[in-house]
Amino acid sequence: MAQTMQVTHTMQNAAALTVEHLHLSIQSAAGKLGAVTDISFDVTPGKTLAIVGESGCGKSLTALSMMKLLPPGIAQESGEVFIAGKPVSGLSDLEMAALRGSDIAMIFQDPMTSLNPLVTIGSQVSEAVRIHQRVSGEDASARALELLTLAGVSDPQSRLHQFPHELSGGMRQRVMIASAMACNPKVLIADEPTTALDVTVQAQILALLKDLQERYGTAIVLITHDFGVVAQMADEVAVMYAGRIVEKGPVDQIFARPAHPYTRDLIACSRHGGSKAARLRAGLKLPQIPGTVLSFVDRKIGCNFRPRCADAIDICGERNPVTEQVGPAHTVECWNCCENHTTPSNGATTQ
Amino acid sequence: MTVPAMVKPLSWGVKLPRFLRISPSFGLVALAVIVLLAVAGPMVSGDPNRISPAQRLQFFSAEHLLGTDGLGRDLFARIANGASVSMLVGLYVGLAATVIGVAIGLVAGYFKRVDSVIMRVMDGMMAIPPLLLAVALASIGEASFGMVVFALTIPEIPRIVRVARSEVLTLRTRLYIDAAVVSGSSAFKIMYRHIVPNLVAPLSIQITYVCAHAILAEAGLSFIGAGLPPDNPSWGVIVSENRSYFQSAPWTIFVPGFFLTITILAVSSLGDRLREKFGG
Numbered sequence: 001m002a003q004t005m006q007v008t009h010t011m012q013n014a015a016a017l018t019v020e021h022l023h024l025s026i027q028s029a030a031g032k033l034g035a036v037t038d039i040s041f042d043v044t045p046g047k048t049l050a051i052v053g054e055s056g057c058g059k060s061l062t063a064l065s066m067m068k069l070l071p072p073g074i075a076q077e078s079g080e081v082f083i084a085g086k087p088v089s090g091l092s093d094l095e096m097a098a099l100r101g102s103d104i105a106m107i108f109q110d111p112m113t114s115l116n117p118l119v120t121i122g123s124q125v126s127e128a129v130r131i132h133q134r135v136s137g138e139d140a141s142a143r144a145l146e147l148l149t150l151a152g153v154s155d156p157q158s159r160l161h162q163f164p165h166e167l168s169g170g171m172r173q174r175v176m177i178a179s180a181m182a183c184n185p186k187v188l189i190a191d192e193p194t195t196a197l198d199v200t201v202q203a204q205i206l207a208l209l210k211d212l213q214e215r216y217g218t219a220i221v222l223i224t225h226d227f228g229v230v231a232q233m234a235d236e237v238a239v240m241y242a243g244r245i246v247e248k249g250p251v252d253q254i255f256a257r258p259a260h261p262y263t264r265d266l267i268a269c270s271r272h273g274g275s276k277a278a279r280l281r282a283g284l285k286l287p288q289i290p291g292t293v294l295s296f297v298d299r300k301i302g303c304n305f306r307p308r309c310a311d312a313i314d315i316c317g318e319r320n321p322v323t324e325q326v327g328p329a330h331t332v333e334c335w336n337c338c339e340n341h342t343t344p345s346n347g348a349t350t351q
Numbered sequence: 352m353t354v355p356a357m358v359k360p361l362s363w364g365v366k367l368p369r370f371l372r373i374s375p376s377f378g379l380v381a382l383a384v385i386v387l388l389a390v391a392g393p394m395v396s397g398d399p400n401r402i403s404p405a406q407r408l409q410f411f412s413a414e415h416l417l418g419t420d421g422l423g424r425d426l427f428a429r430i431a432n433g434a435s436v437s438m439l440v441g442l443y444v445g446l447a448a449t450v451i452g453v454a455i456g457l458v459a460g461y462f463k464r465v466d467s468v469i470m471r472v473m474d475g476m477m478a479i480p481p482l483l484l485a486v487a488l489a490s491i492g493e494a495s496f497g498m499v500v501f502a503l504t505i506p507e508i509p510r511i512v513r514v515a516r517s518e519v520l521t522l523r524t525r526l527y528i529d530a531a532v533v534s535g536s537s538a539f540k541i542m543y544r545h546i547v548p549n550l551v552a553p554l555s556i557q558i559t560y561v562c563a564h565a566i567l568a569e570a571g572l573s574f575i576g577a578g579l580p581p582d583n584p585s586w587g588v589i590v591s592e593n594r595s596y597f598q599s600a601p602w603t604i605f606v607p608g609f610f611l612t613i614t615i616l617a618v619s620s621l622g623d624r625l626r627e628k629f630g631g
Contacts, residue, residue, distance in 0.1 A: 067533055072463070101535030113526040118548045127544070128534045179534060 015042035015082070016186045016219035017066065017104075022079035024061055024070070024243075030297055035074060036061055036243045043219040043236075045186065050222045050234035050251070052266065056293040057240040059223045063189050066221070067106060068096045084186050102132040105185035109192040111172035115164035121148070121175055122160030128179035143182070150215075151178035152208055170201035174208065181212055188213075189221045194229060206232050227270040231255065236329075239263045242294050242304035249330030259332040261309050265289045303335065311336050378620030385614050389438045392431025399428040399584055408600040420589070420603050421596050429584045430610055436496075436585040437566045437614060443500045444565035445558050448507040453550065455508070456515025457542050461523065470516070473509040481506040481568050482577075489577040499578050503568050507561045514557045515550055522546050552629040559622030563615050570611055586611045 024036035036058040043049045051059050064070050066081050068088055081088040083104050091099065100106075108114050115124060125147055126140035135143070141160065148156035151174040164172060173193065180188060190209065194202035210233065213220055222233055230237055230251065237254045239247040239262060247260040258264045268287045291308040302317040303309070309316070313336050321333040393399075403423035410418050417426040459469040485502035492498060522528060522545070531541045572578030573587030581588055586607040593603035 069532065097535045097537060099535070100533050106530075106533040108526055108530065110526055114530045116525075116527045116531075116545050116548075119544070127536075131535050131540075176530070179530075182534075 014044065014085075016045045016084055017221065018042040018082040018085075019062070019066070020080050020082070022062065022065060022081065023077040024058070024065060025075055025077045027073045027075065028297075032077075033297065034077075034243060034299070036065075039079070039240075039245055041236075041238055041245070041248065043187070043221060045219050046213060046217040047235045048213065048220040048222055048233050049236045049238060050224060050230045051238050051240055052224060052227065052230060053240035054225060054289075054293055056242075056295075058243040059240055060191060062240075063106070063191055063221065063223055066187075066189060067100060067104065098132070101128060101180075101185070102183040103185055104187040104189065105180040105183070106189040106191065107173070107176050107180045107193050110196045111169055111176050112196065114176050115172055117164050119163075120160065121162050121164065121167070125175065125179045125182065128182035132183045144178075147178040147182060148175065150212065151175070151181070152204075153178065169197055170205065173197060173201075173205055177205075177208060177212070181216070181218075184216050185218060187219045187221065189223070191223045192225075193222075195224075195226075202229070203232070209233065225266075227255075227267050239266065242299060244304070244333060246305065246334065247330075247332045249327060249332075253327050253330045257327065257330075259326045259330070259337045260305075260334050261311050261336075262289075262305050303333075309336075378617045378624060381613050381617035382621060385434055385610070385617065386438060388431050389434035392434060393428070396428035396431050397425060399424065399432040400582060401425070408596060408603070410600075410602065417606050418600070418602055420593055421600075426589070426603065426606055429589055430586070430607060432584050433586040433589060433607060434610065434614075436579065436583065437569065437611070439496075440500060440503065440569040440585075441562035441566045441618065444503045444507060445562040447500065447504045448511050448561050449554065449558055451504070452508045452511025453515050453547070453554070456512040457519055457546065459512065460516040460519025461538060461542060461546075466516075469512075473512050476505060477509040479506050482571060482575075485568075485572050486575070486577045489572075494578065494580050496579060496583070499569060499572060502572075503565045507564065510561060511554065511557060514553055518550050518553050519546055522549050552625075556622050556625045556629065559618055559625060563618040563622070566618065567611070567615055 019042070020040050022036060022039040023034065025032045026035045039058075039062060041049060051062065053059050061070070061074065065076055066083070066088070068081075068091070070076065076089065083099060086099075088096070088099075115121070119127075122141055122144050125144035126137070129135065129140045129143045129147075130137075133140075145156055145160060148159060153159050153171060153174045159167070159171075159175075164175075167175065177193075188209075193209070194205050197205060206229065209220065212218065220233070222229070224230060234251045237247075237249060237251050238245045239254075239260060241260075241262050247254065247258070247263050254263060255267065258267055265287075266289070269289065289308055294304050294307070301320060303312070303321050306312045306316045315335045319335075321335050323331050323333050324337075326332050326337065401424060403419075405423060406415070406419050407421055407423040408419060409415055409423075412418070415425050415427065417430055420426055420429070455469060455473070459466045459473075481503055484505060485499065488498055488502050528541060528545055531545055536544070569578055569585060570587035570590075573585045574591045576591065578587060579585050581592070589607040590604050593600070596603050
């Protein structure tokens with residue numbers, strides 16, 4: 001079912017990153033399975049889009065496809081990714097390598113292993129500079145010092161000559177951010193940047209990202225499952241479930257009027273009613289969403305969230321939900337949400 | 352398969368008497384002595400090929416520290432010459448096998464497409480018996496140092512390739528390799544900058560064994576006459592020449608044999624020390 005979608009790329013309104021109708025498939029024994037289905041969004045410079053969802057929702061695959069680093073066995077069926085208006089799919093490996101680090105950069109979840117233990121901090125950061133810029137070694141280390149200072153690394157001058165094991169996790173994540181920002185990328189993908197860090201350090205790292213974003217006008221794609229992080233960082237939120245964006249909208253709307261039951265459940269899971277100890281004393285359990293994400297094989301017709309949804313009705317199992325507008329720039333894919341909202345459904349766009 | 356509740360560290364169980372235990376520094380000291388002999392020996396001793404029939408098969412003396420062989424040649428001079436041959440063979444084979452092996456191992460480990468093809472070729476190369484290859488080569492061309500090194504290097508390459516490849520496969524999954532990819536580094540740059548430095552520890556252990564292996568194999572080749580020409584005496588040549596005097600002058604065989612044993616032991620124990628240090 002190699003469907004080819006003709007993508008007409010109209011002039012993007014200066015979005016730093018645009019994803020249009022992205023379809024990703026996984027090659028398995030049972031044939032091609034849709035891993036990510038019809039994803040579209042764009043991020044303007046200086047803004048943050050948070051992609052939220054559980055493990056297995058396709059968040060990371062979406063991020064990797066923007067980098068053109070999909071693992072073997074996973075293919076981009078159709079759709080297009082534009083970085084600063086340039087389509088990515090036609091680029092050769094060499095052209096793409098030139099783009100990585102300069103136009104689009106990425107930071108990972110685990111700063112403990114993202115640095116080479118055998119290379120000093122200074123030379124790893126200046127290396128990030130020298131890959132894309134023809135500068136002398138001295139200029140590169142001067143720039144590295146500047147970047148480390150910007151990233152809030154304490155005592156940057158002496159850090160230059162230290163090895164990764166001499167730094168704490170938070171400091172290492174600052175170093176990773178420094179090297180990611182080495183060439184002032186237009187787009188920064190942050191794949192759960194604070195998950196592996198102490199709660200006390202998380203807020204600092206997020207504040208640093210925010211600060212650098214304001215300074216350089218970077219567009220950030222933040223991948224997370226924590227609505228606390230979303231609240232602090234995001235301008236726009238895209239909630240993913242089983243390879244689809246089920247709800248998308250401005251952050252205040254998502255928090256004020258979450259339309260999709262999955263979004264509501266996710267927010268409930270992260271909105272901590274007091275401390276854990278207080279909750280335990282009151283005999284309250286941590287909120288959870290029962291069940292797990294449907295595996296690729298089990299995804300059939302109808303809404304994929306239906307088995308776990310408290311509000312499911314008959315039509316949820318019969319037809320795929322359609323995208324409905326529930327507010328300005330706020331869309332949702334759910335059959336059962338619009339009674340709660342005033343906006344009428346435009347039922348004409350069935351699939 | 353059952354897993355024992357408590358896995359004991361592998362040990363021989365028996366403690367050797369003190370005088371039989373090899374002290375950790377033995378390898379280094381012995382190797383230093385052999386290297387000194389190889390470098391300085393030929394300078395202080397005379398021509399290893401000078402014949403003096405009047406002084407044949409003499410025991411150790413002040414004039415001939417290690418006695419003389421059947422043609423009256425000074426054994427110390429010949430042993431010293433043999434030491435430099437052994438050291439050079441070990442060094443060159445170790446170096447050549449490492450350079451070629453690491454290059455092939457990097458490609459095999461990093462580029463999945465060519466991996467299985469390369470590894471099957473390596474399996475084939477491993478099946479070549481080094482002695483037979485050397486004998487075959489000796490029958491084609493003239494015996495020379497380069498040919499011996501070549502013949503001994505070929506079967507050692509796959510050992511290095513296997514170790515290098517498996518290390519590369521592990522290293523590739525490290526996040527800092529991913530980080531280098533997303534910052535736009537080329538495959539070549541990632542290899543020499545992030546992968547090769549990490550290969551030093553595991554490979555240095557393997558290289559010592561390759562060296563020890565090569566030194567022993569060269570002695571064997573020379574003994575059967577497929578190795579170096581006799582005018583460049585190696586330890587294997589010396590043992591071979593003096594076979595017929597074994598009963599009347601046993602030291603002519605024991606002396607080169609002793610040096611060969613000590614050298615192999617020294618290089619191997621160096622490898623063991625590295626293994627302990629790096630936890631290979």
